[in-house]
Amino acid sequence: MSVSEDEADVERVLGGEVSAFEGIVRRWQSPLVNLAYRFCRDRGRAEEMAQEAFLRVYRALPTWRRDAVFSTWLFAVATNVYRTELRRVPTGMIPLDDIREPRAPGVAGAALEDEDRDRTVRRALLALPTKYRDAMILFYFHDMDIPAAARSLGLPEGTVKTRLSRGREIMRGKLPRLLAARPVEQTP
Amino acid sequence: MTPDDLDRILSTDDRIVPASGFTSSVMEQVRREASAPPPIPFPWVRLVSGIAVILGLALGFAWSGLAAPVATDVVALSQAVWSTALAWTADAAIGTGAVCATGALLLTLASSIFSMRLASPRV
Numbered sequence: 001m002s003v004s005e006d007e008a009d010v011e012r013v014l015g016g017e018v019s020a021f022e023g024i025v026r027r028w029q030s031p032l033v034n035l036a037y038r039f040c041r042d043r044g045r046a047e048e049m050a051q052e053a054f055l056r057v058y059r060a061l062p063t064w065r066r067d068a069v070f071s072t073w074l075f076a077v078a079t080n081v082y083r084t085e086l087r088r089v090p091t092g093m094i095p096l097d098d099i100r101e102p103r104a105p106g107v108a109g110a111a112l113e114d115e116d117r118d119r120t121v122r123r124a125l126l127a128l129p130t131k132y133r134d135a136m137i138l139f140y141f142h143d144m145d146i147p148a149a150a151r152s153l154g155l156p157e158g159t160v161k162t163r164l165s166r167g168r169e170i171m172r173g174k175l176p177r178l179l180a181a182r183p184v185e186q187t188p
Numbered sequence: 189m190t191p192d193d194l195d196r197i198l199s200t201d202d203r204i205v206p207a208s209g210f211t212s213s214v215m216e217q218v219r220r221e222a223s224a225p226p227p228i229p230f231p232w233v234r235l236v237s238g239i240a241v242i243l244g245l246a247l248g249f250a251w252s253g254l255a256a257p258v259a260t261d262v263v264a265l266s267q268a269v270w271s272t273a274l275a276w277t278a279d280a281a282i283g284t285g286a287v288c289a290t291g292a293l294l295l296t297l298a299s300s301i302f303s304m305r306l307a308s309p310r311v
Contacts, residue, residue: 030205050206058218059221122197136198
């Protein structure tokens with residue numbers, strides 16, 4: 001994804017060429033939808049949230065100061081939209097996407113167990129208090145890059161580090177119980 | 189579970205692909221947004237000027253009321269001007285109000301008669 005392409009598209013949109021915004025949507029739809037998915041774990045809702053984020057970005061384009069890279073600003077706006085949306089309607093129900101389909105016989109039991117464990121861990125992340133959850137979601141979304149997570153959250157790096165540390169601590173404390181309580185899947 | 193396990197699990201999250209119509213859906217909303225008329229700005233100028241006029245009048249009344257007991261020539265003059273202006277305003281208001289009230293009553297009467305005639309059964 002090229003910075004100059006983003007800047008050129010922004011200039012064109014600000015010049016009145018609305019269709020130039022499509023380039024921005026095409027380039028950033030996947031990251032924004034995936035970030036939203038990490039916040040809500042529901043594909044349909046993730047797309048709705050990303051759509052709202054793009055609309056907010058379009059409205060706010062004149063306020064983008066060129067001192068930050070476009071993607072940094074874009075993620076900050078989107079993160080703000082997602083957090084507000086989750087405050088408004090928190091995630092609670094298990095979305096249909098996550099209900100497992102029956103598997104064919106022969107699938108290795110160990111692999112299934114790993115998958116179960118991973119899903120439990122990701123769900124536990126969403127159950128964290130908001131400030132730890134947000135820091136951890138952004139940290140892992142940005143490939144464990146603390147400065148990037150801090151920029152998206154609009155927080156100092158030190159604060160993000162503290163929240164990550166505390167979030168991990170809470171998860172490590174609760175995961176053994178959660179993992180022990182999850183239903184064991186029967187393999188043929 | 190070790191910290192490394194946690195990092196590994198959370199950094200290798202599932203990736204989803206946006207639906208094929210996602211871009212067009214976003215662009216449709218963006219175009220709708222772009223074609224919508226700009227929101228009417230709040231009339232701050234009118235509000236501020238209105239408040240300024242009201243404050244000025246209130247201060248003027250207060251000042252003339254307070255200054256009356258110790259009236260100098262200037263104060264007496266301004267008070268006289270104020271009183272005259274107020275009297276004129278009141279007269280005009282009363283006059284205009286009376287005309288309006290009479291007009292409204294006549295209009296109501298005419299409207300009532302007209303309605304009754306329309307509603308009454310024709311023989």
